[in-house]
Amino acid sequence: MILPHSEIFGALPDGTLVDVFTLTNRHGLRMRVMTYGAVLLSLEVPDRSGQLADVVLGFTTLEEYLSSSGFHGTVAGRFANRIAQGQFTLDGQDFQLAINNEPAGIPCALHGGLKGFDKAVWKAEGVARDDAQGVRFRHLSPDGDEGYPGNLEVHLTYWLTDQNEWQIDYETVTDMPTPVNLTQHAFFNLKGESEGTILDHELKLNATRFTPVTAGLIPTGELRSVIGSPLNFTTSTAIGDRIEADDEQLKFARGYDHNYVLDHADGPLTLAARVLEPKSGRVMEVLTTEPGVQLYTGNFLTGAELGKSSRPYDFRNGFCLETQHFPDSPNQPAFPNCILRPGETLRSKTIYRFTTA
Numbered sequence: 080m081i082l083p084h085s086e087i088f089g090a091l092p093d094g095t096l097v098d099v100f101t102l103t104n105r106h107g108l109r110m111r112v113m114t115y116g117a118v119l120l121s122l123e124v125p126d127r128s129g130q131l132a133d134v135v136l137g138f139t140t141l142e143e144y145l146s147s148s149g150f151h152g153t154v155a156g157r158f159a160n161r162i163a164q165g166q167f168t169l170d171g172q173d174f175q176l177a178i179n180n181e182p183a184g185i186p187c188a189l190h191g192g193l194k195g196f197d198k199a200v201w202k203a204e205g206v207a208r209d210d211a212q213g214v215r216f217r218h219l220s221p222d223g224d225e226g227y228p229g230n231l232e233v234h235l236t237y238w239l240t241d242q243n244e245w246q247i248d249y250e251t252v253t254d255m256p257t258p259v260n261l262t263q264h265a266f267f268n269l270k271g272e273s274e275g276t277i278l279d280h281e282l283k284l285n286a287t288r289f290t291p292v293t294a295g296l297i298p299t300g301e302l303r304s305v306i307g308s309p310l311n312f313t314t315s316t317a318i319g320d321r322i323e324a325d326d327e328q329l330k331f332a333r334g335y336d337h338n339y340v341l342d343h344a345d346g347p348l349t350l351a352a353r354v355l356e357p358k359s360g361r362v363m364e365v366l367t368t369e370p371g372v373q374l375y376t377g378n379f380l381t382g383a384e385l386g387k388s389s390r391p392y393d394f395r396n397g398f399c400l401e402t403q404h405f406p407d408s409p410n411q412p413a414f415p416n417c418i419l420r421p422g423e424t425l426r427s428k429t430i431y432r433f434t435t436a
Contacts, residue, residue, distance in 0.1 A: 089141030127360030185295030192225030229255030266397030278319025
């Protein structure tokens, strides 16, 4: 397997160059990623008749990514999702993070802060193995970055395999105890990135519980059963079937924006989710070593941003399945541990697998 092709995608206002890598596999799949935010720019996958379409929402130019606040295709960190009031206590010391989100007027730290990993220019090199092309990214988050303690070194590898899988490998080390929660924030539409609503996509989640939230979208600490609620995706169900149900959780989030507790997680790869787009026949499966996955249905897409096809990304035109530790974990001792300590190496793996039905 040859190394992926790379070229300059653009430059930041300070002159820092941003590279783009193009990965291909033996079946014609093509993936483009850039060093700014380790962003997934595009991913072209076939429908049941073999026709390729880009299934990832995004933009054409670097300038559009710099001005967007939607985390399109980025890696979120140092702590993905929300931390209540941007505050936590670790080993008896209080920490205040940058506040960059206020659902229902209630402040929190979201996806790493004002300048999280999504706004970093990662160091990167093309890599290859017998069955895949890849890009190996590296980023050093210094002590005090957005309020987090410790120097955190992050290694991230994307692979596009001949099995039509996008594999993501995370590896992190620190010199001080610190919370860590990394995820990929790609918005998907399996019809194609500018083909309208995702409400007809059929979703199954390997999760019988979720973490209910307050009006500020912060978990209450409860692990609640999905059975009998409109958050139940234990059998394949169209995303739009119950999204407008008279349910407090759905009203808080304007749809689905909830962390699901994966069954039989924490260890070997778990099949977290399966999504079918009936018209094209495209199927996406999500496998992960993480304990949770956030289902987000594009409830804050407004149509103000034009995508790669010069069409607006409207309300619920994309969905995310963000594999993760649970939101607000630093303040929830009953949730799976998210604290990385010196001498430990945190490793995580997520796979997005594409087939047809």
